Amino acid sequence: MATVRLLPDAELSPEAAEVFGEIRALRGTDYVNNFWRAMAHDPKGIRALWDRLKVVMAPGALDPLTKEMVYVAVSTANGCEYCIHSHTAAARGKGMTPAQHAELLAVIGMAMQTNGLVQGLGVEVDSVFRA
CATH class of the missing domain: 1.20.1290.10 (AhpD-like)
Structure with missing residues (x-):
């Protein structure tokens, strides 16, 4: 509400x-x-x-569909139900297929799992990965 x-x-x-x-x-x-x-x-x-x-x-370096899919991923991580639904609809409108949606959700789930493990284990960032 x-x-x-x-x-x-x-x-x-x-x-x-x-x-x-x-x-x-x-x-x-x-x-x-x-x-x-x-x-x-x-x-x-x-x-x-x-x-x-x-x-x-x-449109820019990322195409509009990719941007919508990133928006879905961030909205999922932030727990924003409204944004998950609105940007999933927008991504579908920009051509996201059911297979792409399923793969997107798999990547989101994998990232959430490994993020949680890294945080819980307190794993330090490898020096070769530092920007």
């Missing part, structure tokens, strides 16, 4: 309404999800977040 009321379009500030318009245009849909409706309470915050998200998630 949200800790703030999700704002309908009729109650948006002009700044938030502008961001919603950009979201709709970029995504080619009239739907604006609950995250943005919660963020709409903070007009300056929603603008800053949207502008940064457009830059980070745009």
Whole structure:
């Protein structure tokens, strides 16, 4: 359950309404999800977040599907149910196959297991791995 009321379009500030318009245009849909409706309470915050998200998630050295899959992995590690679902849907929309999803989950599970073992054992980083 949200800790703030999700704002309908009729109650948006002009700044938030502008961001919603950009979201709709970029995504080619009239739907604006609950995250943005919660963020709409903070007009300056929603603008800053949207502008940064457009830059980070745009095609670059990593393709958009890879970025969505990384987002799923980080969201899983952070336990963010909302982000796991929204970015899994976005990854599927960008072409993630069921086989890729299964492999992604296997890698996430493996990393979580070995991370836990390394932390529990207090294993020091090998000098050859230090950046």
